[in-house]
Amino acid sequence: MVRKLTPRELRQRRATIKFAKIFLSLTVGFWFLSSVPYIVIRAGSYLDNRGLLGEAPWTVKSKDICGHSLEKNAEGRVIVVTGANSGIGYEAAKTLALLNADKVVLGCRGKEKCAYSKAMIDAERQSLCFKGFEKDFESNVIDPGLNLDLGDLEGVEKWATALSSTEGITYVSDLVLNAGIMSTPLEPRNEGTGLENQLHTNHVAHFYLTSLMLPLLESVSAVEDAVKSSKVVTIASLAAQSPFSFDLSDINFTKGRSFASLTAYSQSKRANLLFAQHVHDSLNPKGIKSLAAHPGYTRTSLFHNNWHFLPKQLEFIKDLAAENTLFSMSSFDGSMMTVRAILDENIPSGSYVTPMLYAVGTPVVSKPKNAKWYNLGYERGEVMYPFMENTWSWIWGGFGYSKEDVEGLNVWTEGITGVSVK
Numbered sequence: 001m002v003r004k005l006t007p008r009e010l011r012q013r014r015a016t017i018k019f020a021k022i023f024l025s026l027t028v029g030f031w032f033l034s035s036v037p038y039i040v041i042r043a044g045s046y047l048d049n050r051g052l053l054g055e056a057p058w059t060v061k062s063k064d065i066c067g068h069s070l071e072k073n074a075e076g077r078v079i080v081v082t083g084a085n086s087g088i089g090y091e092a093a094k095t096l097a098l099l100n101a102d103k104v105v106l107g108c109r110g111k112e113k114c115a116y117s118k119a120m121i122d123a124e125r126q127s128l129c130f131k132g133f134e135k136d137f138e139s140n141v142i143d144p145g146l147n148l149d150l151g152d153l154e155g156v157e158k159w160a161t162a163l164s165s166t167e168g169i170t171y172v173s174d175l176v177l178n179a180g181i182m183s184t185p186l187e188p189r190n191e192g193t194g195l196e197n198q199l200h201t202n203h204v205a206h207f208y209l210t211s212l213m214l215p216l217l218e219s220v221s222a223v224e225d226a227v228k229s230s231k232v233v234t235i236a237s238l239a240a241q242s243p244f245s246f247d248l249s250d251i252n253f254t255k256g257r258s259f260a261s262l263t264a265y266s267q268s269k270r271a272n273l274l275f276a277q278h279v280h281d282s283l284n285p286k287g288i289k290s291l292a293a294h295p296g297y298t299r300t301s302l303f304h305n306n307w308h309f310l311p312k313q314l315e316f317i318k319d320l321a322a323e324n325t326l327f328s329m330s331s332f333d334g335s336m337m338t339v340r341a342i343l344d345e346n347i348p349s350g351s352y353v354t355p356m357l358y359a360v361g362t363p364v365v366s367k368p369k370n371a372k373w374y375n376l377g378y379e380r381g382e383v384m385y386p387f388m389e390n391t392w393s394w395i396w397g398g399f400g401y402s403k404e405d406v407e408g409l410n411v412w413t414e415g416i417t418g419v420s421v422k
């Protein structure tokens with residue numbers, strides 16, 4: 001016979017069951033909710049990779065390399081990549097070398113890093129495309145042998161001069177403004193300009209380099225066997241979409257705007273997009289294209305090196321961000337936005353090449369004049385530029401930018417660098 005429970009025991013048992021139910025639903029609920037984005041992104045990637053989300057996915061496969069593909073072929077191109085020794089810069093440089101680029105010029109902070117990257121890329125190309133035969137192999141990777149530290153404008157000038165006088169360099173078809181730093185502290189500021197570091201490195205130094213590269217970019221049309229037009233490819237970021245981080249009236253964080261390293265990063269990346277727009281406005285009439293690309297969420301050292309603001313106890317977050325394989329792309333996949341921007345001649349100037357699924361996926365192109373109703377910039381009476389057309393923009397609220405922003409930043413940067421891009 002089962003003993004009848006006392007009311008007290010009954011209450012206890014009910015409480016236990018209730019606790020177990022709550023515990024179970026919280027656990028399952030949490031597990032379920034946290035796996036939803038994972039499932040959505042992975043399912044999306046699966047469909048994307050099979051071309052079921054629109055156009056067929058654009059990616060470089062091993063059958064394309066060594067000149068086996070007509071469409072994915074970099075012949076005739078002389079490509080300059082800043083930040084070419086790691087992350088998407090390295091992967092893009094390597095892929096373009098394997099796709100038979102005429103020349104891939106590596107710009108690295110630290111010249112031994114460039115020498116190392118060149119050796120790695122050469123070895124891979126020699127073994128894949130020349131079956132290891134040394135006598136047939138001719139490297140297409142150029143290491144100018146100088147440090148390209150974007151923190152130092154004088155060094156940038158020396159580097160550009162060295163490149164111009166490098167044997168065999170008569171033109172540049174593609175300038176990839178790829179190098180970037182993230183989440184650096186406000187002090188010490190840049191030694192040369194006194195500017196906030198991310199703005200200096202990511203935007204100002206690239207503006208300067210672009211200006212110095214103009215003669216080589218313009219030389220394309222004069223060279224037989226070169227590709228038809230040259231272009232500037234600016235690498236922006238998802239962070240560029242934060243509309244509240246860019247403030248031209250206090251761009252150097254000196255007039256009391258509160259500083260957060262990620263705000264400054266977003267500002268520098270928005271400056272990249274505004275610059276890409278400026279290049280489109282001023283150089284496209286002269287035949288030079290301007291494209292922007294962003295790599296979504298790609299696992300690179302950006303996440304490792306620069307999260308200074310994290311207290312010691314939370315430093316594991318940067319490892320999670322840097323090594324998170326669930327939500328992020330590999331450097332190779334992240335570099336495909338860059339590679340497509342360079343190789344796909346059908347992309348018109350003023351386009352933005354982004355991952356299919358916002359943060360991950362194969363590259364898709366937002367073409368000019370393709371604005372969607374949810375681009376709230378229209379409502380605010382701003383000009384909606386193609387670089388800001390991203391189908392997911394509503395997540396961040398209004399983020400059109402005005403012609404005044406583009407021109408204001410341009411005039412300001414001309415003032416700092418003493419040169420112009422036009």
Ligand SMILES: *[C@@H]1O[C@H](CO)[C@@H](O)[C@H](O)[C@H]1NC(C)=O
Pocket residue numbers: 189193194195196252253254416
């Ligand atoms: C940026 O701010 C710093 C600190 O006030 C100042 O020293 C520097 O000159 C400023 N740079 C520019 C270009 O305004």
